[in-house]
Amino acid sequence: MTCVLAACSSPSSAPTDTSPPPTTAESVASSAPTTRAPLDRYYEQNLEWGPCAPFATSADSTAAFRIEGVECARLRVPLDYAEPGGEEITLGLLRHRAGNPDARIGSLVLNPGGPGASGMVAAAGIGVQARKGALAQRFDLVGFDPRGVGASRPQVECLTDAQRDADRADDGETDGSPRGVAEQEAEARDFIAGCVRHTEHGERMLANLGTRDVVKDMDVLRSALGDEKLSYVGYSYGTRIGYTYAEAFPSRVRAMVLDGAVDPEQDALESTLAQVAGFGVAFGEFVDWCVQRQDCALGSDPAGATGAYQDLVRPLIDNPIEVGDGRRLSYEDATTGTIQALYAEQFWEKLNTGLAEVRQGSGKTLMELADRYNQRDENGHYASTQDAFTAINCVDHPKITDKDAILAAQREMAKSAPFLDDGRPDGAALDACAFWPVPSTSEPGLPRVDGVPSPLVVSTTNDPATPYEAGVNLARAMDGALVTFEGTQHTVFLQGNECVDGAGTAYLVDGTLPAEGTRCAP
Structure with a gap:
């Protein structure tokens, strides 16, 4: 199961108060x-x-x-x-x-x-x-x-614009095989090397x-x-x-x-579990709204909506949709666009439109939602938000390196938010934070x-x-x-x-x- 961490949850720390007294x-x-x-x-x-x-x-x-x-x-x-x-x-x-x-x-x-x-x-x-x-x-x-x-x-700078486009287009995170896990961990190390190389003071x-x-x-x-x-x-x-x-x-x-x-x-894993469960609830609220419409892209039966969603987005792992300018809507982008739309009810109309388009072979609207989440502008330039998101989370959280715990968490996520289940065997790839080159500063x-x-x-x-x-x-x-x-x-x-x-x-x-x-x- 792949998961987009859509909002960060960070532990408490107690820095020493080394600064001067309160001042005007x-x-x-x-x-x-x-x-x-x-x-x-x-x-x-x-x-x-x-x-x-x-x-x-x-x-x-x-x-x-x-x-x-x-x-x-x-x-x-x-x-x-x-x-x-x-x-x-x-x-x-x-x-x-x-x-x-x-x-x-x-x-x-x-x-x-x-x-x-x-x-x-x-x-x-x-x-x-x-x-x-x-x-x-x-x-x-x-x-x-x-x-x-x-x-x-x-x-903080880790990936170039072209590298982030390529990363989004690659659905390698769905490959839970030993080879797939090794490739994901190699990519995590490459990401870290980019952060060290491109960020001033390294x-x-x-x-x-x-x-x-x-x-x-x-x-x-x-x-x-x-x-x-x-x-x-x-x-x-x-x-x-x-x-x-x-x-x-x-x-x-x-x-x-x-x-x-x-x-x-x-900790980071517990936070991710809670967030995925939250998006599972939000997806259910979207479904309840959608099935009351004549044009609901997921049909009229709430019980079948998750399966209908999976039927739309899972094929993108092997067959992404061309959206122009050399870009393709990947499975990752489709789920990222969905999560972006679940942040607030005002995006539900657009999500329904985007899912209906996928059924017709178009990925335009879901790609727009994914670009919004990733802060990619019309010229192909990304804000530094996603690089900073990872770097700050990695230094704020103790490292998660227990692969059994990661696999157990993936099983739990599939239960709490089945719409995010990619249908492929799970793999316990360590993320970039597990290899982060400096110690965490919080507990x-x-x-x-x-x-x-x-x-x-x-x-x-x-x-x-x-x-x-x-x-x-x-x-x-x-x-x-x-x-x-x-x-x-x-x-x-x-x-x-x-x-x-x-x-x-x-x-x-x-x-x-x-x-x-x-x-x-x-």
Whole structure:
């Protein structure tokens, strides 16, 4: 069984708090020189805000950075916090200034998750959606691209555009034979070699990409923005950044909204199992919607829908569909496109169209969905998201090398999401993370956050990528409030739902937590 890991779930870590005390710009300026710590040159830096166009690295960021009213800057941070006097790297920042400066509370830092997604692009879009609301009036909305991601320098780079096209077209992961497993593991080692070769600073950069270091960067950002304490919104993997920051810097948290929580107690394999089960549920919801239509590509019988789906996509392993420009819709691309569509109900119509096209010998729409997931633009250029996703996950998670456990997990996935079962014998190929050249920097475990202000956790009942119970458990572990959204999508805050947005806004503005048991409907 092949599986696309569609959202990351990362374990907790507890970095040592080596940075200066919480600061405002004024308190930094008044500190005596004799008390300076090695990181002060970073905490005291002045950000130079200007046009965002030079920061664009992809089609999405080019469009986002044209939005009126945004400004961008670079934040300097050490490559290795163990050597703060050594080499520097930079993070890209984007800001919408508060609409009402006289009532400004401070900065609201945003991260959309991934790992590998651009916080700058997310902040640009959220700022437009929230422009007339209280958050945009009372806060500067600030997005950052984490180290190695997007506009940050250096970027993680592993595969060229041509190599990623070729990788997507190759369905070798369906071959569970000893030869197939050996070829997959050789490809994993080649991928790592590309990461080391193409990423500036090589293994040293890869060793310092993880959440352990991202949260230290975020504390430098907090100080450079002039905020004594951090106000933060994190989605999906961004929830992990949030609770890891709270664990590392408990006295510097003002407020946190954590939407679509990853489970801090799960290792990489457990996380994948939970996510696959989530997409299995989402596929069932899609089927229930589809079979009520006259044009459902999977027929009218819910009991036969999974088999109908498999009948459409499994033949692509041996007979991919030509889609033009020398490209072919592979089995991997078909399942990736399906998973992309299961993130939210708004894509279900397109998924049904794409499956109907496959029946007619066309792969156009499913390829478009797969390109969207992989962030490939119309010119054939990929954003660095997928390379960064793998690299960050590999340093965040302990290695999984138990092949018996991998085979057992594949059997479990086939039960929980049979639509993803390729029908071929399983093979326990180790992935790139099993061969990663630097050690992981985190271990699974609940965050230790005694004394941290209660966060607001938002969890969606049928979230396909981050299961609902993970949010319930995180709220309990952090003594936070839980808002339940009854829907089928991945994350919801600041996406137009008045109930969820109202609860989150009241909390971020004045600290008011919603009543216990708050539930919101679409």
